[in-house]
Amino acid sequence: MRYSQLLIPTVKEVPADAEIPSHRLMIRAGFIRKVASGTYTYLPLGLKMLQKAAQIVREEMNAAGAQEIAMPILQPIELWQKTGRDIDYGETMCKFTDRHGRENVLAPTAEEVVTTLVAGSVRSYKQLPLNLYQIQTKFRDEFRPRFGVLRSREFLMKDAYSFDTDITGLEATYKKMYEAYCRIFDRCGVKYVVVEAESGPIGGSASHEFMAPCPTGEDIIVHTEDYSYAANIEKAEVDSSTGVSPVQPDTGETPVLPMKEVHTPGAGTIEQVCDFLKTKPEEMIKTLICTDGSQAIVAVIRGDHELNEAKLKSAADVNHIELADDETVRKISGAATGFAGPMGMAGKPGKVIIDHSVAAMPAGVAGANKADYHVRNVVPGRDFPLEGDNVIVADIRNAVEGDARNGKPLQFSRGIEIGHVFKLGTKYSEKLGATYLDENGSAKPCVMGCYGIGINRIIAAAIEMGNDKNGCILPPAIAPFEVEVMILNNDSAEVVAEAERIYNELAQAGADVLLDDRDTRAGAKFKDADLIGIPLRVVVGERGLKEGNVEIKRRTDDKPTMAAATEAVAETLKILGELKSAIRNPQSAI
RNA sequence: CGGGGCGUAGCUCAGCUUGGCAGAGUGCCUGCUUUGGGAGCAGGAAGCCGCGGGUUCAAAUCCCGCCGCCCCGACCA
Numbered sequence: 299m300r301y302s303q304l305l306i307p308t309v310k311e312v313p314a315d316a317e318i319p320s321h322r323l324m325i326r327a328g329f330i331r332k333v334a335s336g337t338y339t340y341l342p343l344g345l346k347m348l349q350k351a352a353q354i355v356r357e358e359m360n361a362a363g364a365q366e367i368a369m370p371i372l373q374p375i376e377l378w379q380k381t382g383r384d385i386d387y388g389e390t391m392c393k394f395t396d397r398h399g400r401e402n403v404l405a406p407t408a409e410e411v412v413t414t415l416v417a418g419s420v421r422s423y424k425q426l427p428l429n430l431y432q433i434q435t436k437f438r439d440e441f442r443p444r445f446g447v448l449r450s451r452e453f454l455m456k457d458a459y460s461f462d463t464d465i466t467g468l469e470a471t472y473k474k475m476y477e478a479y480c481r482i483f484d485r486c487g488v489k490y491v492v493v494e495a496e497s498g499p500i501g502g503s504a505s506h507e508f509m510a511p512c513p514t515g516e517d518i519i520v521h522t523e524d525y526s527y528a529a530n531i532e533k534a535e536v537d538s539s540t541g542v543s544p545v546q547p548d549t550g551e552t553p554v555l556p557m558k559e560v561h562t563p564g565a566g567t568i569e570q571v572c573d574f575l576k577t578k579p580e581e582m583i584k585t586l587i588c589t590d591g592s593q594a595i596v597a598v599i600r601g602d603h604e605l606n607e608a609k610l611k612s613a614a615d616v617n618h619i620e621l622a623d624d625e626t627v628r629k630i631s632g633a634a635t636g637f638a639g640p641m642g643m644a645g646k647p648g649k650v651i652i653d654h655s656v657a658a659m660p661a662g663v664a665g666a667n668k669a670d671y672h673v674r675n676v677v678p679g680r681d682f683p684l685e686g687d688n689v690i691v692a693d694i695r696n697a698v699e700g701d702a703r704n705g706k707p708l709q710f711s712r713g714i715e716i717g718h719v720f721k722l723g724t725k726y727s728e729k730l731g732a733t734y735l736d737e738n739g740s741a742k743p744c745v746m747g748c749y750g751i752g753i754n755r756i757i758a759a760a761i762e763m764g765n766d767k768n769g770c771i772l773p774p775a776i777a778p779f780e781v782e783v784m785i786l787n788n789d790s791a792e793v794v795a796e797a798e799r800i801y802n803e804l805a806q807a808g809a810d811v812l813l814d815d816r817d818t819r820a821g822a823k824f825k826d827a828d829l830i831g832i833p834l835r836v837v838v839g840e841r842g843l844k845e846g847n848v849e850i851k852r853r854t855d856d857k858p859t860m861a862a863a864t865e866a867v868a869e870t871l872k873i874l875g876e877l878k879s880a881i882r883n884p885q886s887a888i
Numbered sequence: 889c890g891g892g893g894c895g896u897a898g899c900u901c902a903g904c905u906u907g908g909c910a911g912a913g914u915g916c917c918u919g920c921u922u923u924g925g926g927a928g929c930a931g932g933a934a935g936c937c938g939c940g941g942g943u944u945c946a947a948a949u950c951c952c953g954c955c956g957c958c959c960c961g962a963c964c965a
């Protein structure tokens with residue numbers, strides 16, 4: 299295609315509201331423009347990248363035996379009420395009432411529709427396994443859209459849903475999808491690590507996330523140095539022997555002091571209490587009052603630790619958890635927020651969940667359940683019970699520096715979630731009646747899996763990982779063009795003719811090539827080519843052509859290499875082939 | 889939803905404290921010169937100063953309300 303005919307509005311100025319490199323560069327390179335918070339227009343180059351990534355996804359999904367379908371974005375809310383997910387998704391779901399007064403949703407995902415489809419179309423085990431997917435716009439009214447297209451309210455997602463007769467079948471399908479995902483991200487040229495993940499409101503028994511490692515990522519990856527264990531921090535489990543209190547253990551030789559109430563006026567946070575009492579956060583016992591909507595769930599963790607809501611949910615065996623409001627806190631603890639303690643909690647309605655690391659403390663400082671007071675020398679097991687009908691000791695905190703898994707120390711890094719695979723089981727098939735008749739004629743629910751890929755995030759992650767001060771450095775598989783042929787001197791008939799020849803021959807050979815035929819200064823063309831990040835550049839200029847040469851330069855090269863104009867096409871295709879086959883990812887594994 | 893910031897030319901921003909002609913750079917258009925890493929000179933077009941109300945002789949500027957956008961937090965596959 300010809301540059302002069304494409305809408306590629308590159309900009310020199312850094313957009314004021316873009317914070318991270320991918321967002322800045324996608325705007326600067328003319329890939330996207332913002333329409334409103336969390337919604338973007340994709341311009342020709344940006345759309346081309348999305349389509350290339352989507353095509354790779356499509357090819358690998360088809361190769362793995364999945365079939366492409368198209369489901370509606372507009373869905374009746376009744377479907378979501380059947381599974382209760384209208385509640386689970388809550389405000390995140392875009393809803394509206396149509397002219398007939400019917401409530402509709404703009405789909406954030408499609409389990410309900412696809413499962414209903416299968417319920418009505420599949421009768422026999424002979425029709426299974428089945429794997430259906432689509433590549434389609436999804437809507438989520440995020441609390442806080444940010445980071446450009448990384449967290450937007452409208453985005454392109456590949457969502458696949460598998461139906462098997464039993465768990466063994468699901469395992470096989472899951473493995474197939476997992477492997478297809480590896481091939482997809484390999485082919486796209488995006489680095490990734492696979493981590494264990496929480497399944498969240500989708501529900502199900504197991505899941506893995508594909509993370510593009512990147513310091514600007516929103517997710518925290520917890521892993522051993524060799525990646526033999528890697529998990530999202532929401533999921534990461536720690537060896538229970540690690541992370542125990544550094545406080546001197548009670549050897550029985552030092553007398554155990556009785557509890558002592560101390561006045562701590564206005565000190566409601568861990569930091570304030572530590573300042574006031576000259577204690578360390580790891581000597582504090584933090585008591586968080588939560589609720590599942592009907593009963594109180596009291597979480598007890600060490601002062602320097604963070605509560606992990608997913609772990610708390612599973613320890614308490616509830617579907618939903620949130621921090622209680624001040625009024626509830628006062629009712630349960632008898633004091634303002636900031637002064638709750640575990641003493642006496644076990645006798646109240648609800649559940650008390652105590653983290654392992656608190657149970658291991660010889661003594662600590664806790665809130666007194668009385669405004670402006672804390673208590674020293676609180677001994678777990680003596681001053682509050684570690685067992686009982688409604689008391690559970692469990693792992694309910696986030697992993698921290700110093701924790702280990704399988705005896706190996708854990709490290710922390712950040713990542714962008716670009717893909718997610720789930721084993722769903724029969725949660726949806728049972729609720730929506732997706733059953734089949736087995737060999738014996740008895741009806742059984744399909745065993746499901748679901749598999750998502752954020753297409754926009756593939757693009758953003760690739761730019762996030764591949765950029766320098768001059769612009770994007772894109773993998774050839776998803777770059778808007780593989781090669782640019784640049785006409786350096788538009789007023790030279792020979793230069794123009796030679797550039798056109800090379801451009802036409804490259805295009806005929808199947809290369810995706812852009813001809814920069816704009817009648818503008820050379821500097822501007824160089825800057826734009828670098829900004830867009832086209833992997834390979836062929837410059838046809840008067841100076842070189844006098845000697846019968848053109849210049850060939852990879853985006854990553856410092857200097858161009860000269861090639862005979864007559865060899866330019868062959869040489870370019872050769873380098874392009876090398877670039878395309880060189881793509882692999884260092885730390886994918888697992 | 890809580891905290892903070894911002895809203896002025898297509899873009900990046902100054903002007904607001906202390907009310908008094910609507911500004912710069914960049915981009916865009918025209919002409920001349922230039923032509924291998926975002927050229928120079930000259931000329932030009934371009935604004936509901938986010939919206940609504942108030943104070944005032946006079947409001948981009950001060951006051952009130954609303955809307956939008958960004959960041960942090962909370963929340964969230």
